[in-house]
Amino acid sequence: MLKFSIPMSRAPADAGTGGRKSCCHNKDIRRESLARQFPVPMKLCYFDAFSGIAGDMTVGALIDAGADANVVIDHLRSLGTEASYEVEKTKRRGIAATKFRVTANDPKKHRHLHHITDMIDKSGLPAQAKHTAQRIFEELAKAEAQVHGSDIQKVHFHEVGAVDSIADICGTAIALNLLAIEQVASSAVNTGSGTANTEHGVLPVPTPATALLLRDRPIYARGPAMELTTPTGAAILAAMAQTFGPPPPMKVTAIGYGAGDRDFKEHANVLRVMIGDIEHVAEATAVSVIEANIDDSTPEVLGYAMERLFDGGALDVTLSPLMMKKNRPGTLLRVIARPGDRESLAELVLRETSTLGLRVYEAERRVQPREFVDVTTAHGSVKMKVATNGGFAPEFEDCRRLATETGIPLRQIVAEATSAYLQNKKQ
Numbered sequence: 001m002l003k004f005s006i007p008m009s010r011a012p013a014d015a016g017t018g019g020r021k022s023c024c025h026n027k028d029i030r031r032e033s034l035a036r037q038f039p040v041p042m043k044l045c046y047f048d049a050f051s052g053i054a055g056d057m058t059v060g061a062l063i064d065a066g067a068d069a070n071v072v073i074d075h076l077r078s079l080g081t082e083a084s085y086e087v088e089k090t091k092r093r094g095i096a097a098t099k100f101r102v103t104a105n106d107p108k109k110h111r112h113l114h115h116i117t118d119m120i121d122k123s124g125l126p127a128q129a130k131h132t133a134q135r136i137f138e139e140l141a142k143a144e145a146q147v148h149g150s151d152i153q154k155v156h157f158h159e160v161g162a163v164d165s166i167a168d169i170c171g172t173a174i175a176l177n178l179l180a181i182e183q184v185a186s187s188a189v190n191t192g193s194g195t196a197n198t199e200h201g202v203l204p205v206p207t208p209a210t211a212l213l214l215r216d217r218p219i220y221a222r223g224p225a226m227e228l229t230t231p232t233g234a235a236i237l238a239a240m241a242q243t244f245g246p247p248p249p250m251k252v253t254a255i256g257y258g259a260g261d262r263d264f265k266e267h268a269n270v271l272r273v274m275i276g277d278i279e280h281v282a283e284a285t286a287v288s289v290i291e292a293n294i295d296d297s298t299p300e301v302l303g304y305a306m307e308r309l310f311d312g313g314a315l316d317v318t319l320s321p322l323m324m325k326k327n328r329p330g331t332l333l334r335v336i337a338r339p340g341d342r343e344s345l346a347e348l349v350l351r352e353t354s355t356l357g358l359r360v361y362e363a364e365r366r367v368q369p370r371e372f373v374d375v376t377t378a379h380g381s382v383k384m385k386v387a388t389n390g391g392f393a394p395e396f397e398d399c400r401r402l403a404t405e406t407g408i409p410l411r412q413i414v415a416e417a418t419s420a421y422l423q424n425k426k427q
Contacts, residue, residue: 052228055168062175065256078124097257104163194225250276295330
């Protein structure tokens with residue numbers, strides 16, 4: 001029975017690139033900022049998992065942010081689980097939040113992945129919501145299979161195959177679809193600590209499946225010694241979140257809070273979602289800076305290390321001359337990295353150069369929103385990088401390619417591309 005529903009409102013919806021780009025740097029291209037890739041307005045949902053994340057908290061937060069609870073529940077009923085659903089307002093440490101509950105007759109029924117995907121296929125969920133829910137379950141199945149040393153199709157989902165978890169994942173997919181969310185980002189995830197009681201007995205927190213799902217993502221433990229992030233919550237982030245870290249640049253249009261089961265003394269046990277539009281916002285993102293002073297490497301070694309660092313996902317790499325102790329000329333190697341790439345790039349610096357130590361610190365990086373515009377020259381097409389403040393520049397790799405193919409001097413290609421862009425602006 002629906003205790004409380006929130007009227008549906010139109011609520012929505014990282015890291016930028018910098019330094020060298022080339023046609024072979026697919027990682028840099030894939031990781032371009034959302035504002036750069038999508039010059040038109042786009043809706044983003046940011047999960048603030050400071051008290052962890054679970055499936056019911058996610059559905060509650062998205063309903064609290066504007067997803068119509070009645071529509072969510074109507075779609076969930078089409079799954080045919082005969083479960084009942086409740087949505088109610090509550091408080092956690094004084095913060096108003098929405099609690100989503102599922103009551104089922106077979107809460108611990110075990111299912112395989114194909115049982116769940118068939119159930120979703122036959123339901124009345126919107127096509128995009130079906131695709132999202134199945135993606136989340138596939139992430140979960142891969143983690144469970146690895147934990148148990150089993151095939152993905154042979155995994156029993158235990159708690160996660162129960163009706164309440166199916167409702168949580170499908171409810172999340174439905175709500176994201178209702179809010180027209182196009183991109184998802186997340187904070188670092190508070191997993192909790194201690195132990196948790198599971199179908200497999202007492203396990204450490206994060207449990208094995210949760211730990212696998214959050215591998216290579218930033219996690220920490222704070223608050224009560226208990227499980228704060230469940231496998232369901234971790235699977236939602238693993239399947240949906242493109243970036244992890246501080247909130248990306250956006251104009252926030254809606255905020256929602258989803259309540260967890262318990263009310264802690266240490267902090268409000270809620271999942272916060274912030275939903276906003278990505279358009280014409282100055283890009284301010286957290287980056288990690290890795291530095292080393294090197295006085296005993298050859299230019300060839302340093303040049304090779306620079307290329308390896310770019311291939312490894314560095315946003316920028318610079319080499320600067322400096323005078324070191326004992327009046328030795330040396331080189332300052334500085335790498336700007338996404339926080340998630342910090343450790344792998346630091347290891348690469350230690351492996352590919354002669355340095356025995358590094359400095360690593362966090363910084364804020366601000367970048368003008370920008371887009372690409374194609375212009376046509378007498379020698380071929382060139383992309384122009386155009387910022388919202390009116391600045392522009394031809395894409396170097398396009399110009400170099402045309403110069404190589406035609407034998408025309410690079411500076412002439414650059415001048416002709418600039419002239420073509422200015423001519424197009426006048427028209």
